[in-house]
Amino acid sequence: MFKKILIAEDQQSANISLQKTLHDLQIETTDYVYYCDHALSWIKNAQRDQAPYDLLITDLSFEPDNNTQVLEHGTDLIREARNVHPDLKVIVFSGENRPSVIDDLFENLKIDGYVRKARHDADHLKQAIHTVYNEKRYQPSAIKQAIREENSFEFTTVDITIVSLLYQGEMQKNIPFILKQRQLKPCSLSSVEKRLNIMKEALGFVKNEQLAVYCKEKGLI
Amino acid sequence: MFKKILIAEDQQSANISLQKTLHDLQIETTDYVYYCDHALSWIKNAQRDQAPYDLLITDLSFEPDNNTQVLEHGTDLIREARNVHPDLKVIVFSGENRPSVIDDLFENLKIDGYVRKARHDADHLKQAIHTVYNEKRYQPSAIKQAIREENSFEFTTVDITIVSLLYQGEMQKNIPFILKQRQLKPCSLSSVEKRLNIMKEALGFVKNEQLAVYCKEKGLI
DNA sequence: TTCTGTCTTACGGAAAACCGTAAGACAAAA
């Protein structure tokens, strides 16, 4: 089993139960920090002292407070940690439940496991630790399924761009110019209108306002 | 100090740390349930057995799972609990951080305390329990301040209704009819346009899409 | 190469939203 684990979690109550969970697993060394910056320091120091961590368990969102931090988000921490310690195992422990966001963690940050703060999270975390220790990914099957179900409609890059631009306040009739600048196709006004219609119809909407809220909530824009 | 406390929290890890926290406070009887429906049953049974709870600590959002529940949300539980036990003290322990939503809990549900799942939540919870025990409200001052700062713009009932209707897919030109049905004023098309302009200008927006997302994120609609 | 089907674009009329102005309603003060 893992010998040395670092926990980065700013929420005190979550941190407490993580401590208890790891204690149950009889991990030899477990360190707990409340800030991303501290986590990175500890990882660096551990490397320097030739006693690297086996596993990082981190939250995603960290509350800003008086102690200004360089790393503001769990993803920043993961990226930096991988710089100094490329083969560090990483399990993310977060409340995030947007499948597209979680999937992105596996795809782009190559995390090893994801445990959502939810009903059986403590049990799931234990499972995740065992699974990752066995060199496997702990990726709840529900996620991939949810991605498929939820995104019953497949947004193209252009789709996302169009909705983003609307959300940023661009007038629909100006969007073709911007799409051309970004070398995206199709980029005619007709196509913009058509894509908007397709998106709305697929999701049962009639107004752009609904589409914008939907995409924002799903983390697509 | 409180003798008998009930905790309704579906997130296992949060539940674990709540248990530890109450243990630290040496509460005589603490019961833990993972569903709103169970919580209500326990409250009813406690009343029947003439051993009522002194305090309910509850989350707001409960994850739906296979066990279908009558009460789906913490607010439902609080309402029902108050029906059978009007003077039950209630502390809400949740991740919700939208000031308008939290304020609503104090104003309408008359909760006694709110502790947000955040950096020092375990400490805050202890404070909250002490404060509520002393017959005072535990309402983080930051909330009222945030309400003022954040809602630099004051939305009227009509404003909220207009944005809601847009979000529900109503065409702007039909909104006057609906406002008249609901006996809201002003209700002319001109006024709808004017209110939308005022809202957008106040918040630095140019498109309704931005306004809809803003109001949705703030929990105003 | 030509044919064919699909995707993209262009265009134009209709509908909706936008925006300024002026008239009307209403309440508080004189």
Added chain:
DNA sequence: TTTTGTCTTACGGTTTTCCGTAAGACAGAA
């Protein structure tokens, strides 16, 4: 009561969006 200022409504012209149609571009098959 009248006056005054503000809020609400009505109206019309302009801009933007919507939507259907047709022309054009393009890739794959014959």
